[in-house]
Amino acid sequence: MSDAVAQQVEEQEPEVDLSLADKVIDKYIDLPGNLMPVLQGVQDEYGYVPRKVADHIAERLNVYPSQIYGVLTFYAQFHLKPRGRFIIRVCVGTACHVSGAPRIVETFFDKLHIGHAETTPDLRFTFEKVACLGACGMAPLAMVNDDTFGKMTVQRVDEIIAEYNQRPMK
Ligand code: FES
Structure with missing residues (x-):
């Protein structure tokens, strides 16, 4: 290292x-x-x-x-730094990219004050841009842990953050 x-x-x-x-x-x-x-x-x-x-x-x-x-x-599966309780993934594959993924990514960055592969200081959220998640028909696509959010909009970013801010950390 x-x-x-x-x-x-x-x-x-x-x-x-x-x-x-x-x-x-x-x-x-x-x-x-x-x-x-x-x-x-x-x-x-x-x-x-x-x-x-x-x-x-x-x-x-x-x-x-x-x-x-x-x-x-x-191996990408291993992480050397603490990760958030909730992993937000936004697909930046081609279908999602042309459907507005870059603006959704930027909105998450602005709201969470973190960038790609970073974690909020309270360890609640980690944000990752990811390649095609295999559900291009739902583009643009975001996930939080195993929950999927298809046809994402910039407006829904606030709702998603608010929802997972309510959830317990354990
Ligand atoms: S490009 Fe986003 S799910 Fe395929």
Whole structure:
């Protein structure tokens, strides 16, 4: 991991309870090829892979930290920074793009004060622009976690943010 990335990750990292990671590691420690299941398991526990946890895994599995960070940065499924409780995805594929996705993206940026792949400081929302979600007939399309919002409009952005601001964080 580059110094810049390490510093960025460190700045955002809250205290972590390593016992959650230990439970996952204990489950897989004797199995060959255990690195991927361990990383997936800890991400399920923490919602991302905290740096301290990645270092702890390296120690316990007796692998180089660089090997772990290589896997974490290669696979898009892994996240090195805390993620929001609600992941807002706006499709920017061709059909959605021509149906107004850029204005919807900009409106989310303005309202949430974050950009692509960023998370609000209260950890409520993470915003992501994504490629075609496979429902082009509903363009422009947005999702919040597993909820789908077809035929999105700029006006609905406020409603969606308000709705998910009401939801509990757990
Ligand atoms: S381009 Fe947006 S769903 Fe296909």
